[in-house]
Amino acid sequence: MYIRLSTILFLLVILFACDKTSQGKVLDGIIEVPENRNNPNSRNLQLVYKVLKAKNPDSTKAPIVYLQGGPGGATLIMEEFWADHPLRNDRDIVLMDQRGTGASGANCINIGDAMFAVMAKDYNLKQDYEATADLLTECKKKIQQKGVDLEGYNSREIAADFEDLRKALGYKKWNLYGASYGSRLGLTIMRDFPKSVRSTILLGVFPPESNLFGDRVRSIEKSLLAVLQNCKESKGCNSRYPNLKERLQEVLLKMQTEPLRFDYKGSQFVLNSHDAFILLFVSLYSRHSIRNIPLFIEALENNDSKPVIEFIRTFESFHSLFNFPMNYSVNAYEELPFFDKPDLDMAIEQSEFKSAFSFHNSAYKLLSDWHSYRATNIENQPVVSEIPTLMISGSLDQVTPPSNATEALKYLTNGYEVIFLDESHSFLNPCLFDITEEFINNPYQKPEMACSSERKPIEWNY
Numbered sequence: 001m002y003i004r005l006s007t008i009l010f011l012l013v014i015l016f017a018c019d020k021t022s023q024g025k026v027l028d029g030i031i032e033v034p035e036n037r038n039n040p041n042s043r044n045l046q047l048v049y050k051v052l053k054a055k056n057p058d059s060t061k062a063p064i065v066y067l068q069g070g071p072g073g074a075t076l077i078m079e080e081f082w083a084d085h086p087l088r089n090d091r092d093i094v095l096m097d098q099r100g101t102g103a104s105g106a107n108c109i110n111i112g113d114a115m116f117a118v119m120a121k122d123y124n125l126k127q128d129y130e131a132t133a134d135l136l137t138e139c140k141k142k143i144q145q146k147g148v149d150l151e152g153y154n155s156r157e158i159a160a161d162f163e164d165l166r167k168a169l170g171y172k173k174w175n176l177y178g179a180s181y182g183s184r185l186g187l188t189i190m191r192d193f194p195k196s197v198r199s200t201i202l203l204g205v206f207p208p209e210s211n212l213f214g215d216r217v218r219s220i221e222k223s224l225l226a227v228l229q230n231c232k233e234s235k236g237c238n239s240r241y242p243n244l245k246e247r248l249q250e251v252l253l254k255m256q257t258e259p260l261r262f263d264y265k266g267s268q269f270v271l272n273s274h275d276a277f278i279l280l281f282v283s284l285y286s287r288h289s290i291r292n293i294p295l296f297i298e299a300l301e302n303n304d305s306k307p308v309i310e311f312i313r314t315f316e317s318f319h320s321l322f323n324f325p326m327n328y329s330v331n332a333y334e335e336l337p338f339f340d341k342p343d344l345d346m347a348i349e350q351s352e353f354k355s356a357f358s359f360h361n362s363a364y365k366l367l368s369d370w371h372s373y374r375a376t377n378i379e380n381q382p383v384v385s386e387i388p389t390l391m392i393s394g395s396l397d398q399v400t401p402p403s404n405a406t407e408a409l410k411y412l413t414n415g416y417e418v419i420f421l422d423e424s425h426s427f428l429n430p431c432l433f434d435i436t437e438e439f440i441n442n443p444y445q446k447p448e449m450a451c452s453s454e455r456k457p458i459e460w461n462y
Contacts, residue, residue, distance in 0.1 A: 036152035069180030074102030223398030262305035388443030394423030
């Protein structure tokens with residue numbers, strides 16, 4: 001039945017895609033794929049996609065497929081971002097909600113809101129863990145009742161989904177554009193379907209061989225300390241916010257017994273020490289939120305809820321971006337088999353923010369209990385490829401530090417690396433657009449990257 005239905009769907013898609021389209025037309029479609037290609041009795045999934053046709057209807061340039069981060073982030077929400085992107089002028093842009101996200105069979109879609117509600121409670125780490133574990137247990141029961149096979153939610157299967165989509169759309173080759181987890185997915189596609197890829201652009205590089213959980217504590221602390229040092233080296237910031245590192249350590253210690261209490265959307269919100277540190281972690285994602293970190297630390301000291309509420313609003317929207325069942329499934333499958341728990345313990349013990357990082361142990365337990373499926377060693381090995389690849393990092397990235405790209409590039413014959421100073425995990429600027437456009441037009445030639453090293457200091461919020 002699957003072969004028959006999928007063949008019909010593929011033929012309809014190809015016929016539709018071959019129609020003469022008007023300038024800037026958007027094509028909507030669905031492909032059907034097996035949930036678990038290793039199981040001949042697997043049920044089928046319907047994955048929803050959009051093709052933003054090139055604004056130049058006569059262009060024959062290879063399209064770009066955007067690979068969303070997360071894992072678990074919806075992709076179709078990026079349509080507006082790509083609608084007038086310069087790269088769309090002469091290339092189709094392909095978007096597809098990955099399995100288990102957005103319109104492609106997302107599960108337990110309200111669990112993010114429930115987790116946020118747990119954060120608002122006056123819970124210690126043990127209580128926080130127990131409440132979150134209960135939410136995940138209930139979610140898993142609902143998933144199992146639907147017949148979801150959690151073994152099928154991993155990068156290998158998602159890569160195969162995109163290969164099926166490429167065939168359905170009739171593209172000979174396409175260009176990959178992956179951000180954060182999307183870079184991991186991009187490398188997986190390069191590994192499993194190399195003949196389908198013309199070039200690859202990866203931002204915030206997360207290669208299979210990286211030690212996500214083992215290195216997380218060190219990466220976050222390195223980024224945070226660099227941000228605090230940047231403030232110290234700025235005359236204006238240091239004058240307004242002196243001794244930030246020591247003040248942060250002191251206020252986090254104080255909040256262990258004296259949390260900040262305030263009204264948020266009509267209910268009491270209790271912000272304790274580890275929750276405050278999570279907000280700091282999220283604020284490290286971009287220069288636009290980094291600029292407010294000194295103000296946030298001062299607000300914690302003064303029990304000033306107004307700036308803190310702004311941080312919480314950002315976090316709440318950030319929290320709603322991901323499908324947590326998908327996030328947990330991929331990470332449990334691909335990260336836990338190669339995770340060194342003693343290394344995490346050592347990193348926490350050696351940290352200057354030791355108590356603040358203790359929530360990582362709870363996160364590890366939650367992930368371990370989600371499912372028992374674990375990847376083979378191939379998901380921990382570098383991707384070796386001759387496909388032209390551009391790897392882009394921010395010097396302040398607390399999630400995927402530049403060292404990830406540097407190591408991965410050792411195995412990419414035609415790979416190039418660019419590091420943007422004073423940027424973090426998420427950023428957009430004209431220089432980035434120029435470099436990516438030059439690369440994708442001439443992928444075997446190193447693009448001009450000088451603009452990436454021009455310092456653009458953080459504009460601190462005084």
